[in-house]
Amino acid sequence: MSLxxxxxxxxxxxxxxxxxxxSLEVQAGEIVVILGANGAGKTTTMRAVSGMIAxxxxxxxxxxxxxxxxxxxxxxxxxxxxxxxxxxxxxxxVEDNLRAGAYVRSDSVEADLARWFEVFPRLAERxxxxxxxxxxxEQQMLAIARALMSRPKLLLCDEPSLGLAPLITQELFEVIKxxxxxxxxxxxxxxxxxxxxxxxAHRVYLLETGNVVASGTAAEIASDDSIRKAYLGx
Amino acid sequence: MWKIKEGSAPHWALRLLGVAVxxxxxxxxxxxxxxxxxxxxxDAFVLIIAAMSLNLVLGFTGMISIGHSxxxxxxxxxxxxxxxxxxxxxxxxxxxxxxxAFVLGCLIALPALRIKGVYLALVTLAVAVLFPVLxxxxxxxxxxxxxxxxxxxxxxxxxxxPIIGELKGRDGRAVFAYWLAFVILVVTYAVxxxxxxxxFGRSLVAIRDNETAAAVMGVNLTAxxxxxxGISASLCSMAGxxxxxxxxxxxxEGQYVTLLGSIVFLLIMVVGGAGTLWGPIVGGLVYxxxxxxxxxxxxxxxxxxxxxxxxxDQSPATLILGVALVLIMFLAPYGLVGLxxxxxxxxxxxxxxxxxxxxxxxxxTTADTPR
Amino acid sequence: MERFFQYVFDGLSxxxxxxxxxxxxxxxxxxxxxxxxxxxxxxxxxxxxxxQYHSWGVPLVxxxxxxxxxxxxxxxxxxVSLIRKVAKKSEAGVFVVSIALFLGLNSLAAMIxxxxxxxxxxxxxxxxxxxxxxxxxxxxxxxxxxxxxVALVLMGLLFLLxxxxxxxxxxxxxxxxxxxxxxxxxxxxxxxxxSWGIAGAxxxxxGTMFGATTGELTAGLMFTVFIYASASATLxxxxxxxxxxxxxxxxxxxxxxxxxxAPGWIGQELRLGVALVIIFVVLLFKPSGLFGSxxxxxx
Numbered sequence: 074m075s076l077x078x079x080x081x082x083x084x085x086x087x088x089x090x091x092x093x094x095x096s097l098e099v100q101a102g103e104i105v106v107i108l109g110a111n112g113a114g115k116t117t118t119m120r121a122v123s124g125m126i127a128x129x130x131x132x133x134x135x136x137x138x139x140x141x142x143x144x145x146x147x148x149x150x151x152x153x154x155x156x157x158x159x160x161x162x163x164x165x166x167v168e169d170n171l172r173a174g175a176y177v178r179s180d181s182v183e184a185d186l187a188r189w190f191e192v193f194p195r196l197a198e199r200x201x202x203x204x205x206x207x208x209x210x211e212q213q214m215l216a217i218a219r220a221l222m223s224r225p226k227l228l229l230c231d232e233p234s235l236g237l238a239p240l241i242t243q244e245l246f247e248v249i250k251x252x253x254x255x256x257x258x259x260x261x262x263x264x265x266x267x268x269x270x271x272x273x274a275h276r277v278y279l280l281e282t283g284n285v286v287a288s289g290t291a292a293e294i295a296s297d298d299s300i301r302k303a304y305l306g307x
Numbered sequence: 308m309w310k311i312k313e314g315s316a317p318h319w320a321l322r323l324l325g326v327a328v329x330x331x332x333x334x335x336x337x338x339x340x341x342x343x344x345x346x347x348x349x350d351a352f353v354l355i356i357a358a359m360s361l362n363l364v365l366g367f368t369g370m371i372s373i374g375h376s377x378x379x380x381x382x383x384x385x386x387x388x389x390x391x392x393x394x395x396x397x398x399x400x401x402x403x404x405x406x407x408a409f410v411l412g413c414l415i416a417l418p419a420l421r422i423k424g425v426y427l428a429l430v431t432l433a434v435a436v437l438f439p440v441l442x443x444x445x446x447x448x449x450x451x452x453x454x455x456x457x458x459x460x461x462x463x464x465x466x467x468x469p470i471i472g473e474l475k476g477r478d479g480r481a482v483f484a485y486w487l488a489f490v491i492l493v494v495t496y497a498v499x500x501x502x503x504x505x506x507f508g509r510s511l512v513a514i515r516d517n518e519t520a521a522a523v524m525g526v527n528l529t530a531x532x533x534x535x536x537g538i539s540a541s542l543c544s545m546a547g548x549x550x551x552x553x554x555x556x557x558x559x560e561g562q563y564v565t566l567l568g569s570i571v572f573l574l575i576m577v578v579g580g581a582g583t584l585w586g587p588i589v590g591g592l593v594y595x596x597x598x599x600x601x602x603x604x605x606x607x608x609x610x611x612x613x614x615x616x617x618x619x620d621q622s623p624a625t626l627i628l629g630v631a632l633v634l635i636m637f638l639a640p641y642g643l644v645g646l647x648x649x650x651x652x653x654x655x656x657x658x659x660x661x662x663x664x665x666x667x668x669x670x671x672t673t674a675d676t677p678r
Numbered sequence: 679m680e681r682f683f684q685y686v687f688d689g690l691s692x693x694x695x696x697x698x699x700x701x702x703x704x705x706x707x708x709x710x711x712x713x714x715x716x717x718x719x720x721x722x723x724x725x726x727x728x729x730q731y732h733s734w735g736v737p738l739v740x741x742x743x744x745x746x747x748x749x750x751x752x753x754x755x756x757x758v759s760l761i762r763k764v765a766k767k768s769e770a771g772v773f774v775v776s777i778a779l780f781l782g783l784n785s786l787a788a789m790i791x792x793x794x795x796x797x798x799x800x801x802x803x804x805x806x807x808x809x810x811x812x813x814x815x816x817x818x819x820x821x822x823x824x825x826x827x828v829a830l831v832l833m834g835l836l837f838l839l840x841x842x843x844x845x846x847x848x849x850x851x852x853x854x855x856x857x858x859x860x861x862x863x864x865x866x867x868x869x870x871x872x873s874w875g876i877a878g879a880x881x882x883x884x885g886t887m888f889g890a891t892t893g894e895l896t897a898g899l900m901f902t903v904f905i906y907a908s909a910s911a912t913l914x915x916x917x918x919x920x921x922x923x924x925x926x927x928x929x930x931x932x933x934x935x936x937x938x939x940a941p942g943w944i945g946q947e948l949r950l951g952v953a954l955v956i957i958f959v960v961l962l963f964k965p966s967g968l969f970g971s972x973x974x975x976x977x
Contacts, residue, residue, distance in 0.1 A: 125857070125860065145866075146863075148862060153862075156857065156858060160861065162859075164850070164853075164971075169847060172847060176848060176863050176864050220861075223863065417962075421965065424769065425713040426961050428713065429713070429908055429912060430957065430958060433905075436954055437951060440947065440948060440950055444947055446943070570780070626782055626785035628781070629785065630782060633775060633778050636767075636771055636774065637763065640767065
């Protein structure tokens with residue numbers, strides 16, 4: 074049974090349908106990457122899974138149907154999203170951002186705080202600073218750490234590399250890869266930056282104007298010449 | 308459902324029919340109804356004028372104002388002071404009030420250039436509350452007679468108008484006031500219609516819908532906003548002048564001089580249909596009818612004279628209006644006029660001419676879009 | 679010199695009431711982005727209800743608490759049933775609806791209680807003519823002192839709620855970024871409703887204490903207080919709770935000083951004018967207020 078299963082999902086904004094029936098799945102312990110150009114529907118896919126927009130079709134998580142579940146409840150089930158553009162609470166301190174991330178938990182969060190400060194030392198340095206005063210890369214780290222505070226089983230990442238220098242992006246992807254390898258965190262990642270993403274992906278989906286046009290393991294996709302030329306810039 | 312083409316003969320016939328019905332109703336009223344009823348219609352006209360003026364600023368341009376009662380008051384006081392203390396003839400007070408209110412409106416529009424929404428509402432709130440306070444201010448009592456207001460504003464001769472003939476006495480005054488109010492109403496309607504259907508009117512709607520886009524398309528935001536506010540203030544002050552002429556009295560706690568007046572204008576506009584030409588008319592008639600019918604209801608209350616309210620006698624009409632407003636917001640966001648239009652289109656549909664055939668038809672579709 | 683202190687003490691006491699109501703405005707604005715135009719009328723209505731509970735035999739303190747609870751329910755109820763639904767359609771609509779609430783509550787209160795003989799709101803504090811303290815030669819009535827103390831305590835509790843509790847964190851998160859708040863599992867609907875509820879409860883307390891100092895209860899009780907509160911929130915910054923408190927107290931003291939030292943120019947009549955001019959000037963020159971952030975165009 075896959076961890077997350079998306080079947081023939083349609084979603085959009087008002088009268089505009091963006092996803093025309095997509096299907097994908099994430100197995101436990103996998104990093105799955107969705108690639109696609111602007112406007113392909115990557116963010117819409119993320120928001121459909123995390124429950125932020127209305128969707129038709131069928132989405133199951135650990136076997137249970139979450140197609141109609143609200144975003145707040147989906148977080149409690151163990152799915153956490155890092156939104157596009159970071160979405161940090163800019164007026165709150167770094168520490169408060171992290172504590173907010175743990176909202177759904179009722180146990181003590183001190184150990185988790187300590188842990189993420191260790192993984193992201195730059196956040197530790199700035200723990201009492203207003204999140205809005207952090208650099209783009211630091212805010213992205215903060216957003217990821219915040220999502221991880223709820224101890225999710227599935228992490229949704231929406232274009233983490235957006236607006237970041239390549240070195241920072243590499244660092245971030247290293248962290249994600251490590252978390253996946255060491256703890257079995259499953260990740261669904263959407264990206265425009267194919268090269269970096271492919272390096273950590275187990276499987277890849279290609280999204281084009283609301284439809285899945287190709288899928289396979291990272292190796293398969295990378296070695297398919299026609300796909301490479303069309304989407305990955307040779 | 309009956310489809311007729313815009314501009315065709317049946318269309319014109321329908322329009323003429325409508326005009327004729329209104330024409331005869333308006334003429335019939337003063338000849339057949341009691342003096343007090345005529346007075347009620349005059350009051351309704353005054354209210355409608357004020358609501359129409361607010362509609363220009365709020366309905367069409369999207370600038371929130373709850374300060375129009377101040378313009379109403381300015382008009383009323385200008386007339387009272389000029390007639391009583393300086394012996395002006397009433398006709399000219401309209402012009403004086405219009406000019407003064409226009410300047411005031413432009414001044415008050417200046418903050419509106421930098422702030423929007425809630426904050427603009429607050430500024431206009433301050434204006435509305437400030438007006439009665441200033442009127443009662445010790446330093447201005449020489450001008451305004453303070454809290455007791457100006458009364459006995461009398462003008463002796465009623466001009467003799469064609470057709471209506473000579474009017475005398477109290478009944479004559481009532482009829483005169485009625486016709487005067489109606490004339491001003493028609494003028495106001497004409498001005499509003501002219502503004503709305505002009506290029507200026509389209510820039511107003513553009514500002515309402517998306518200011519940045521409007522600016523990019525070449526609309527001069529500053530000039531437009533200031534101008535429309537000035538015009539709106541002018542028209543509203545006409546209503547104030549009319550009120551003084553009709554009742555002969557103006558006080559700082561008077562009917563539409565306080566914040567409550569602004570609120571009533573707003574509610575009438577929204578209930579009738581904001582952003583439509585007929586909305587304030589329908590809303591005003593409904594409100595006055597409601598007010599008069601419910602005035603005698605058992606649950607009247609005395610002793611409620613809040614500091615700035617002047618609820619001389621409280622009728623449930625305003626409560627009903629408040630409830631109606633909430634219902635309208637949910638059920639009929641385009642107001643009563645929107646409802647009527649929807650029902651009307653089940654009977655008759657005017658098929659518009661294809662776009663581009665004439666400037667007027669394009670103006671009709673954009674400027675009449677209700678909000 | 680005694681005169682000065684008199685104005686300061688009175689100003690602080692009434693300023694505390696303005697600050698309480700202003701805090702309500704700020705909490706709602708920070709949480710939901712809306713201005714609750716009916717804040718004063720809700721407070722007035724709950725004050726009448728408190729008086730009603732008391733006259734039915736409920737002990738005063740309990741009646742006041744009950745009134746605050748009613749205020750909470752009223753505020754939260756308004757948000758859930760009216761505001762939330764209209765906000766989806768248009769922001770300007772929310773303002774219009776709150777005006778309708780303003781009018782409706784005012785009319786309703788007048789209709790329900792208007793016919794009664796003039797009634798007084800009982801005071802929590804001793805309020806006989808000789809219940810006062812002499813400080814620096816000025817007279818500080820116990821009931822005014824009490825108002826200031828209770829208001830300060832309530833404001834302190836609110837600050838604690840915001841900064842030290844999980845729910846307060848949730849409220850701050852929603853205020854900062856409602857979308858992200860949903861993404862971390864915060865029940866934004868509950869938070870929004872609670873913002874209005876808290877404002878309602880604070881308004882009820884403000885109205886009750888204020889009502890006890892005035893003569894009789896009328897439907898116009900809280901209108902001027904609302905104006906002062908709006909001026910305070912404007913001056914302090916609509917998204918700054920601390921600013922609202924400081925501004926409220928300042929305006930309270932300021933108007934007393936202005937009215938007291940310039941009786942010819944300002945006197946009792948133009949006291950309100952001071953607040954109105956403040957609104958005008960602040961919005962003209964620094965719309966975000968003294969302590970607020972520059973996010974003025976939320977609508």
